[in-house]
Each structure stands twice: as structure tokens, then as C-alpha cells.
Amino acid sequence: MQDSQMLKAQDLAHIWHPCTQMHDHEATYPLIPIKSGKGVYVYDFDDKAYIDCVSSWWVNLFGHCNPYINQKLCAQIENLEHIILAGFSHEPIITLSSRLCGILPAPLTKCFFADNGSSAIEVALKMAYHSKAIESASTFYDTFLSLENAYHGETIGALSVGDVGLYKQVYEPILLRTLTSSAPTLHNTDKALQSLESILDSHPNIAAFIIEPLVQCAGNMAMHTPEFVAQATKMCQNRGIFVIFDEVAVGFGRTGSMFALEQCGVVPDFLCLSKGISGGYLPLSVVVTSDRIYEYFYAPYESHRAFLHSHSYTGNPLACACANAVLDIFERENIIESNKILSAYIWEQAQNLQTFGFVGNMRQRGMILAFDLLGFDGQRKGIEVYNKALARGLLLRPLGNTIYFMPPYVITKQEVAYVFENLATILASL
Numbered sequence: 001m002q003d004s005q006m007l008k009a010q011d012l013a014h015i016w017h018p019c020t021q022m023h024d025h026e027a028t029y030p031l032i033p034i035k036s037g038k039g040v041y042v043y044d045f046d047d048k049a050y051i052d053c054v055s056s057w058w059v060n061l062f063g064h065c066n067p068y069i070n071q072k073l074c075a076q077i078e079n080l081e082h083i084i085l086a087g088f089s090h091e092p093i094i095t096l097s098s099r100l101c102g103i104l105p106a107p108l109t110k111c112f113f114a115d116n117g118s119s120a121i122e123v124a125l126k127m128a129y130h131s132k133a134i135e136s137a138s139t140f141y142d143t144f145l146s147l148e149n150a151y152h153g154e155t156i157g158a159l160s161v162g163d164v165g166l167y168k169q170v171y172e173p174i175l176l177r178t179l180t181s182s183a184p185t186l187h188n189t190d191k192a193l194q195s196l197e198s199i200l201d202s203h204p205n206i207a208a209f210i211i212e213p214l215v216q217c218a219g220n221m222a223m224h225t226p227e228f229v230a231q232a233t234k235m236c237q238n239r240g241i242f243v244i245f246d247e248v249a250v251g252f253g254r255t256g257s258m259f260a261l262e263q264c265g266v267v268p269d270f271l272c273l274s275k276g277i278s279g280g281y282l283p284l285s286v287v288v289t290s291d292r293i294y295e296y297f298y299a300p301y302e303s304h305r306a307f308l309h310s311h312s313y314t315g316n317p318l319a320c321a322c323a324n325a326v327l328d329i330f331e332r333e334n335i336i337e338s339n340k341i342l343s344a345y346i347w348e349q350a351q352n353l354q355t356f357g358f359v360g361n362m363r364q365r366g367m368i369l370a371f372d373l374l375g376f377d378g379q380r381k382g383i384e385v386y387n388k389a390l391a392r393g394l395l396l397r398p399l400g401n402t403i404y405f406m407p408p409y410v411i412t413k414q415e416v417a418y419v420f421e422n423l424a425t426i427l428a429s430l
């Protein structure tokens with residue numbers, strides 16, 4: 001057997017892949033072992049190259065095996081690989097925390113680290129609930145509010161505030177108490193705000209409202225306006241309801257600004273960050289909150305007010321070294337401004353796909369572009385696009401029949417043009 005065939009067999013014998021109906025690997029989805037990566041390309045064991053059009057699940061910002069991040073990671077591994085963060089600290093996490101708080105608006109001044117996006121959401125939900133319990137012993141704030149079509153992760157708390165049935169439905173009996181408000185779009189801001197206000201006025205026991213600002217990524221890349229985020233945040237905070245921004249996927253430049261909140265003109269009580277924070281190198285997440293929240297829990301041990309949440313790999317020095325390298329690149333290379341030019345070119349190239357009558361709802365926010373394949377109800381056309389794209393050296397991962405393009409920021413205009421030329425050929429064959 002070829003190396004790749006042997007690896008596939010060994011993989012399928014022992015590995016249960018995430019977010020995968022494993023039965024699909026029999027005929028629907030090929031399983032492709034990857035040998036190496038460089039820049040926007042990954043290479044299989046037959047040395048075939050694929051352009052990573054989805055940033056390896058939206059985490060890779062500056063290309064695979066980025067020389068600068070590699071250098072910083074190697075330097076850190078020679079000094080300290082890990083240390084318990086309870087009672088100890090280390091320079092990479094101190095530097096990272098200071099830098100994050102330095103580029104975020106007040107009053108976001110305190111960092112609580114975890115090791116993945118879902119865990120960050122759990123931390124924020126627990127902090128919000130616990131803070132409410134400390135604020136008011138006489139009122140029981142037992143409910144969370146989120147949006148239709150939302151996705152916030154797959155742990156129990158994160159699933160509770162999500163609204164993608166594929167992930168959530170079977171677990172409904174064991175989820176937290178939640179309310180769901182109408183999903184905003186780019187064209188129904190006022191209606192969505194009215195729905196939200198109605199819920200807020202009729203439910204006094206809401207601890208927190210959670211939102212993915214500007215783009216509901218796993219929710220088929222649905223996009224909404226900064227105005228909705230701003231007004232929804234103010235409506236909640238004016239009522240004493242905490243606001244959680246889930247910027248796990250949209251942070252670190254994805255929407256056209258370093259953080260999506262910058263476009264909205266409001267500041268949440270909790271900001272959840274992960275994915276691109278380490279450039280796709282190592283697991284890391286953080287919840288950034290305020291001194292006000294921190295001080296609720298700053299008390300003698302006997303008070304039982306401590307926030308007792310922990311992960312063994314919290315604030316791992318290697319991951320923090322990569323995160324600091326990511327911030328270095330943002331600062332040194334003026335990435336946000338460069339991405340504005342690149343995203344305009346991506347939009348320009350995508351217009352050629354509008355000639356297909358079944359291509360609809362084309363939309364873009366920063367370095368995220370998406371469109372829907374219309375008129376194929378009940379047909380898994382997204383998988384057909386996926387397989388045909390692989391044959392042409394493109395790694396796409398459609399969300400149902402929504403095709404999206406979320407590449408590493410180091411992609412060139414020539415590579416962008418190649419992607420959309422091949423997409424046009426693929427769409428012509430559907």
C-alpha cells in the first residue's frame with residue numbers, strides 16, 4: 001500500500017474525527033492525511049498541494065509553518081514548556097495579557113485564560129451567572145439569552161446558548177435555561193431589535209446576553225450590522241444584563257478590524273477570544289473582562305466567592321509565545337490595512353460567480369466571503385463542491401449549501417484569482 005493508503009487505514013481504525021459523520025468517509029468524504037504545510041498550502045503524502053481556503057477551521061492567520069512564529073515557538077521551548085498557572089506565572093502570559101488589554105478598550109483589563117473557544121464561552125457564562133448571584137442574593141438570574149442561528153461551541157453550556165439543531169437537538173434535556181431572540185440579518189435590524197426588546201421587557205431573570213458580533217460563522221456565515229450589535233448591547237446593559245461577545249472566530253482581523261467590537265462602538269462585559277489568537281499553532285483562549293467583575297470575586301477564601309474554574313493547560317507558555325508572535329506580526333506589517341486591500345480584491349473576484357443563477361446572497365465582512373447555492377433543497381451540493389474542489393487543489397469546507405472563503409491573510413492576489421477561477425469551473429458543473 002502507498003503511505004497515504006496505509007495512514008488512512010490506521011486512522012479509520014482508531015480515530016473518531018470531530019464534527020464528522022464517520023460513515024461519510026466510506027464514499028462521500030475522502031480522508032486525506034496531510035504531510036506538511038507552508039504558507040497557504042498544505043501537502044498530502046502524494047505531494048499534492050491544496051490551498052487552505054478555510055484557514056484550517058478559521059485558526060490560521062499567517063500561513064502554515066510561518067517562519068517568525070516558528071522562531072518564537074522554538075525559542076520558548078528551550079526555556080519553559082509549561083507551568084501550573086495556579087500560584088505561578090511566566091513572562092509570555094504576562095506580556096500577552098498586557099498587550100491584549102493595551103489594544104482593547106476600557107474597561108476590559110483582566111484576562112482569564114483557557115485552552116479552546118468552547119471553554120472560553122463556559123468561563124464567560126459561569127462568570128456572568130456567578131457575578132449576578134453575588135450582585136443580588138434576592139433575585140435568581142437563571143436564564144441566558146442568545147440569538148437564533150447562533151453557535152458558541154459544543155460543551156454543555158456553550159450548546160445551551162447555541163441554536164444550530166444539528167449540534168444541539170439531542171442534548172436538549174440536559175441544557176441550561178435559555179431564551180432565543182430573532183436572528184438579525186443585514187436587512188432586518190429594526191425588526192430584530194424589536195424582538196429582542198420584547199424578550200428583555202418580559203423576562204426579568206436574564207443573567208447575560210451572548211452574541212457573535214457581525215458574523216454568525218457556524219450559522220452559515222449569516223451577517224448582521226454593527227448597528228444591531230450596538231443597540232442590542234445598550235439595551236441589555238441599560239437593564240443590568242451582562243453582555244458576552246463571542247469573538248472566538250471573528251477576532252484578530254477577520255471582520256476588517258482587529259476586533260469586531262471596534263466596528264460596533266460598544267464594549268461587552270466579557271470578550272471571548274480564541275482560534276486566531278495563536279495563529280493556528282497551539283490551543284489557547286481567553287476571556288477578557290473588567291475590574292468590576294474581577295472585584296466581585298476578590299475576597300477572603302472563607303467568603304466562598306472565588307471563581308474556581310481551571311484547565312491543566314491554561315495559559316500554556318508555548319501557546320502564549322505564539323500569540324505574542326501573532327501580535328508582533330499585526331504590529332510590524334500593518335495587517336489590518338493590508339487586509340482591506342485584499343478583501344476588496346476577493347470581493348471583486350467573487351463577482352464573476354454571480355453569473356450563475358443559483359448563486360445567491362453573496363456577502364462579505366472583512367476577510368470572510370460567503371454565498372449560498374439556491375434551489376438545491378434536499379441535495380448535498382456543498383459536499384459535491386468540496387470534493388470537486390479537492391480535485392483542483394482547494395481545501396473548502398462548505399456549511400451545508402453555503403460556500404465560504406476565509407483564507408490565511410498571507411494569500412496572494414494570484415492565489416485568490418486561482419481559487420475563484422476554479423470555483424467558477426466547479427459551479428458550472430453542478
